[in-house]
Structures are given as C-alpha cells and as structure tokens.
Amino acid sequence: MHNQTFVNQFILLGLSQNPQIEKISFVLFLLIYLATIVGNVIIVVTIVYSPTLLGSPMYFFLAFLSFLDACVSSAVTPKMIADLVYVTKTISFECCMTQVFAVHFFAAVEVIILAAMAYDRYVAICKPLHYSFIMNRRLCGILVGVAWVGGFLHSIIQIVFTLKLPFCGPNVIDHFICDLFPLLKLACTDTHIFVILVFANSGSICIIIFAFLLISYGVILFSLRGHSSEGRRKALSTCGSHVTVVAFFFIPCILIYAQPTSAFPFEKNVFVFTDVLTPLLNPMVYTFRNKEMITAIRKIWRRMVMVSDNF
Numbered sequence: 149m150h151n152q153t154f155v156n157q158f159i160l161l162g163l164s165q166n167p168q169i170e171k172i173s174f175v176l177f178l179l180i181y182l183a184t185i186v187g188n189v190i191i192v193v194t195i196v197y198s199p200t201l202l203g204s205p206m207y208f209f210l211a212f213l214s215f216l217d218a219c220v221s222s223a224v225t226p227k228m229i230a231d232l233v234y235v236t237k238t239i240s241f242e243c244c245m246t247q248v249f250a251v252h253f254f255a256a257v258e259v260i261i262l263a264a265m266a267y268d269r270y271v272a273i274c275k276p277l278h279y280s281f282i283m284n285r286r287l288c289g290i291l292v293g294v295a296w297v298g299g300f301l302h303s304i305i306q307i308v309f310t311l312k313l314p315f316c317g318p319n320v321i322d323h324f325i326c327d328l329f330p331l332l333k334l335a336c337t338d339t340h341i342f343v344i345l346v347f348a349n350s351g352s353i354c355i356i357i358f359a360f361l362l363i364s365y366g367v368i369l370f371s372l373r374g375h376s377s378e379g380r381r382k383a384l385s386t387c388g389s390h391v392t393v394v395a396f397f398f399i400p401c402i403l404i405y406a407q408p409t410s411a412f413p414f415e416k417n418v419f420v421f422t423d424v425l426t427p428l429l430n431p432m433v434y435t436f437r438n439k440e441m442i443t444a445i446r447k448i449w450r451r452m453v454m455v456s457d458n459f
C-alpha cells in the first residue's frame with residue numbers, strides 16, 4: 149500500500165445543489181449559529197459571574213459544556229454557512245484535517261463532561277450527605293483535565309490514521325464538512341481496516357459511555373423510591389434536562405460511528421442535527437427548565453443595565 153497523496157484540496161458538495169434551498173439555508177443556519185453562540189455565551193457568563201452557581205459542580209460542568217457547544221458549532225457551522233454562498237465549495241487538505249481534528253476533539257471532551265455530569269447527579273441524589281466531600285473542587289478539576297486529555301488522545305488517533313491514507317485522485321466529498329467516512333470513500337486503498345478502527349475508536353466510545361450513562365440513571369431512578377415526592381420531582385427535573393441532552397448527543401453519534409461496515413445513509417442530515425442544532429438546543433434545555441439559571445440570568449441582565457445607565 150502506498151501512502152502518497154496527490155490531493156491538495158477537496159470539493160464539498162454541501163447540503164444541497166439547489167441555489168434556492170442554499171439561499172434559505174444560508175439565512176436559517178446563520179440565525180441558528182448566532183443564537184447558538186449568544187445562548188451558550190449567556191450561560192457561561194451567567195455562571196462565571198454568579199458565585200453561588202460557579203461554586204456548584206453541576207453548574208461548573210454546565211458552563212464548560214456550553215463552552216464546548218460553542219466550540220463544536222464553530223468548528224462546523226461558519227464554513228458550512230460560507231459555502232452556501234459559493235457555487236464551488238473547496239477546502240484545502242490542511243484545513244480538512246484540522247476540521248476532522250477539531251470536531252472529534254471537542255465532541256470527545258463533551259462526551260466525557262456529560263459522563264462527569266451524570267456522576268455528579270448520581271452523588272447528589274444517591275449520596276447527598278457526602279456530596280460536598282466527594283464532588284470537591286479538586287475532583288471537578290481532575291474530571292475536566294481527564295476530558296481534555298481524553299479528547300486529545302481520541303482525536304489524535306483519528307487524525308494520525310487519516311493522514312496515513314493515500315488520496316491520489318477523487319477529491320469530491322458528498323458532505324458539508326470533512327469527516328472520517330466521507331474521506332475513507334476517497335482513499336486509493338482498501339479501507340476495511342480503517343473502517344474497523346473508526347468503529348473501535350469513535351463507535352465504541354459512544355456505545356460504552358452511553359451504556360454507562362443509562363446504567364447511572366437507572367441507579368438514580370431506583371434510589372429515588374425512598375425520596376419524598378418533592379425531592380423526586382426536583383431530582384427528575386434536573387436529571388430530565390441531562391437525559392435530553394445525552395439523547396441529542398449520543399443517538400446521532402451511535403447512528404454515524406457505531407457500525408463496522410459503512411456510513412449511515414443519511415449521515416449529512418444526522419450531522420446537521422448533532423453539530424449544528426444540538427449546540428443550540430442544549431442551552432434551551434438547561435435554562436428554560438431551570439429556575440436558578442433564569443433567576444441568575446435576570447440578575448446579571450439587571451446588573452448590566454445598571455452599569456450601562458451609569459455611563
């Protein structure tokens with residue numbers, strides 16, 4: 149197998165070849181991206197500038213999750229929006245590899261943070277008397293560090309074996325971003341072993357952590373039997389938000405990567421949901437169902453209005 153690459157850029161087919169649909173998509177996705185950034189920035193700023201929220205591990209992880217959502221969206225959406233203006237949508241080989249790395253890096257960090265948030269809810273509900281002792285700042289810092297390192301290791305493995313692929317002719321990607329399965333289709337070599345590697349690296353991570361999350365929430369639900377109706381309602385409200393976000397994230401991940409044979413036939417549509425819409429839905433899920441967040445946002449807003457009035 150030779151690993152010489154003659155391709156220095158790829159042509160992306162994008163979401164649609166219909167100019168009318170592209171114009172509508174441009175406006176729609178631009179609004180979605182702006183709302184995503186604004187929504188997630190509001191959550192981060194609110195938590196950082198609210199000492200009571202920042203001192204809570206749940207909100208500390210939520211601020212980090214919102215930061216990651218903004219990063220995931222920024223790794224995909226601006227390029228997709230820009231391409232909707234152009235007839236020929238190209239991306240250099242280097243930018244393509246950078247996008248593959250960035251998407252997998254931020255998504256993998258987010259996976260680990262979601263697992264950390266599930267553990268936080270488990271300790272809060274199942275071991276409430278030991279919560280402040282177990283979920284101390286040191287452990288929260290370690291979990292965030294593990295997320296960064298885990299995300300880096302996951303994405304560096306992906307990029308190393310992608311760079312080993314020879315691209316010697318076809319350079320048209322039927323997608324709006326660079327990703328592993330579309331690139332594997334263009335490689336001038338037998339890619340069966342690489343497809344298995346993608347499954348082992350991305351698919352297995354999705355399945356294992358999703359299974360861990362399902363088990364942890366099963367344990368939480370089982371332990372809620374001994375709580376009062378008010379305690380159950382509050383716990384289920386908090387957990388409900390997290391389960392919704394987990395479902396948004398992991399089901400598309402499993403559909404795309406957790407299969408050792410070929411890419412999911414509607415991969416582009418699934419990617420729109422997971423990388424463009426989910427980062428917008430997460431802040432909605434966590435703020436609209438959370439009285440503490442709404443109250444904190446109002447306080448920050450009033451403080452900003454007062455400061456601006458003084459100038």
